[in-house]
Amino acid sequence: MTRLSARELLEVVADADSFECWDSPAVEYPAAQTYADELEAARTKTGLDESVLTGSVTIRGRRVAILLSEFAFLAGSIGVAAGDRLVTAIHRATAEGLPLLALPTSGGTRMQEGTVAFLQMVKITAAITAHKAAHLPYLVYLRHPTTGGVFASWGSLGHLTVAEPAALIGFLGPRVYEALYDDEFPRGVQTSENLQAHGLIDAVRPPEQLGEIVDRALRIMTDAPRCRRSVMVTPEWDIEEVPAWTSVLASRRSDRPGVRELLFNAAADVLPLNGTGQGESDPGLILALVRFGDMPCVLLGQDRRGQTPLTPLGPAALREARRGMRLAQDLQLPLVTVIDTAGAALSKDAEEGGLAGEIARCIADMVDLDTPTVSLLLGQGTGGGALALVPADRVLAAQHGWLSPLPPEGASAIVHRDVEHAAEMADRQGIRSVDLRRAGIVDLIIPERPDAAEEPQQFCERAGAALHRELAELISQDADMRMIARAKRFNRVGYGCAPTVDANV
Structure with missing residues (x-):
């Protein structure tokens, strides 16, 4: 050499x-x-x-x-x-x-x-x-x-x-x-x-x-946005209500755009980072420095193509996510999380690798992070792997994005001891983006016309523009007031929203 x-x-x-x-x-x-x-x-x-x-x-x-x-x-x-x-x-x-x-x-x-x-x-x-x-x-x-x-x-x-x-x-x-x-x-x-x-x-x-x-x-890392106050009006999108199972199936389409397509079509700059810095990496998570328009951020994106039955989202992915959170803290950059997972790994290695503890620490880090945070529910939002990246100042959702403690089949297996009632359980659990908005969990739904897989570029551009607007709005807010509002939003979850699931579930 x-x-x-x-x-x-x-x-x-x-x-x-x-x-x-x-x-x-x-x-x-x-x-x-x-x-x-x-x-x-x-x-x-x-x-x-x-x-x-x-x-x-x-x-x-x-x-x-x-x-x-x-x-x-x-x-x-x-x-x-x-x-x-x-x-x-x-x-x-x-x-x-x-x-x-x-x-x-x-x-x-x-x-x-x-x-x-x-x-x-x-x-x-x-x-x-x-x-x-x-x-x-x-x-x-x-x-x-x-x-x-x-x-x-x-x-x-x-x-x-x-x-x-x-x-x-x-x-x-x-x-x-x-x-x-x-x-x-x-x-x-x-x-x-x-x-x-x-x-x-x-x-x-x-x-x-x-x-x-x-x-x-x-x-x-260092270029200040040209405008530190949002001057864009959030569009009033009409969102068609469809059965929850329709959204579940749409979110699982192999041709549905994921975080890679979002970055390709909507980001002005992308600098990929790699691994935890401690000897681990996970193909199920993308960590990158990104700009949407002139708005910089650290991005943590669950990559649906990197998650397979052989390589499900594991503890290393969450440790990599926590590296991204520390980076956002160090550089005082906003954090954007993109949620798209069929669920975290269920295995001996995941248990011994501290999966539950990493989920808890991700939640704790996000709740405590003193920079602006935005979460985008892009597709499937299953279990603790999704929950780890949810608690942000603003939560956006694709129309067919959904959030649930288990896949509907798992909920059906618990309640009915079969998977044939999955569609029914999806409806009853309130997992749809429109249900999440009514519950105060989601702030904005990004429409799919009628399905992101049918219009991947246009959908990704709408999602990128929405992220730009939210980041511009958040960085203009008083930091202390933003932190207070973040705590209040999750304290309110569940009030005025009666569960539709049997009490003994």
């Missing part, structure tokens, strides 16, 4: 001649002559005085603070001087309100300085944490190789993490493993592609694409 130097990478990623160096001369570390000679050789070789460069650049015209490693300087290792330089730059970025882009490549701690070098990772992490607490973006591009304490600190804290193709990325360096265990580390584990497959990083992209990724991410 051809390794770009720090300055060569700057030329690829940043606008021409935009780099402003923030570095003061490196403080000399009291060292034995051998180490001093190594430092001098590294300086001669690279033309740099330390293993990191810091400063600001513009990327597609956007000013960004940058942390950049040089592997040719003692393997990009971090000692006291490098740690001080990084922390100083991070604090400056925070003070100036700048997004922060880190491009590490490193073997980790500088062994010549020992434990004091090792503990630089703590103060670097503390500085990154303060930057994120200020609701400022932190983006990471992992280069070949990134290992040890660098990967285990500032390399693993990004809101968005991308890696160089075929890069060696891992905690334990292969050379150390071989020396300690007299065996070769398993091949293919510490690669960027394997980390992406396990939900640890968001994407694998070459350096030439990084500028576009950063620009798109910051367009969503």
Whole structure:
């Protein structure tokens, strides 16, 4: 693999001649002559005085603070001087309100300085944490190789993490493993592609694409909407009442548009993210940074095509959803959830994986999230998997969207000990969008004319426009009043809405 130097990478990623160096001369570390000679050789070789460069650049015209490693300087290792330089730059970025882009490549701690070098990772992490607490973006591009304490600190804290193709990325360096265990580390584990497959990083992209990724991410994360108050009137749509079972069947059509079609037809920008960041991913959930019109948000979308009898919605999907909620909190972005699930996994693995607890924690996180939230009931809304993403400031529903504790067949099996009464149970339980609106659960129904599967583009455009209107309205509201209203709306559910199901069910 051809390794770009720090300055060569700057030329690829940043606008021409935009780099402003923030570095003061490196403080000399009291060292034995051998180490001093190594430092001098590294300086001669690279033309740099330390293993990191810091400063600001513009990327597609956007000013960004940058942390950049040089592997040719003692393997990009971090000692006291490098740690001080990084922390100083991070604090400056925070003070100036700048997004922060880190491009590490490193073997980790500088062994010549020992434990004091090792503990630089703590103060670097503390500085990154303060930057994120200020609701400022932190983006990471992992280069070949990134290992040890660098990967285990500032390399693993990004809101968005991308890696160089075929890069060696891992905690334990292969050379150390071989020396300690007299065996070769398993091949293919510490690669960027394997980390992406396990939900640890968001994407694998070459350096030439990084500028576009950063620009798109910051367009969503930092660009203020042109109008922070809704000037659009919500249309008065006439919604035809149809039997609940008609909606159930419509929601299950294989050609019904799902979250992917919604994003393709209605989103202005989409930046997919991947996995929980903790070694899990689930094909049943899409996590992305999105703009509907000029309204940015974090989107959590249940993907009906990623959920199959073999891969139903599992605990990992809900942990990925919670990552999205934390991201919305960190960046102070609205959250949009798209509900479309036949139900969460019913299995030994799901039980042992903490499914029930993840449902509870999703609900708790959504109730407590202090950014605007909108839920869209796009299709099937079955069980706890749907419930986990419902409690928003505003709840929208497709005309044939529905919400139920079990699929109608399951409700029929409980009450009648068969599935032949599923259509009857669907009617009796009040699962339709029109029933949910009467119960105060749904605020707005998006019409299907007569079925979203018959007009996928037009339906998705209506849904996207509705999401844009709701987001514009919510961000104009007082945050404290919005939180009070969110609590009240769910406290009211059930009052004035008599159940139609037998009392002993």
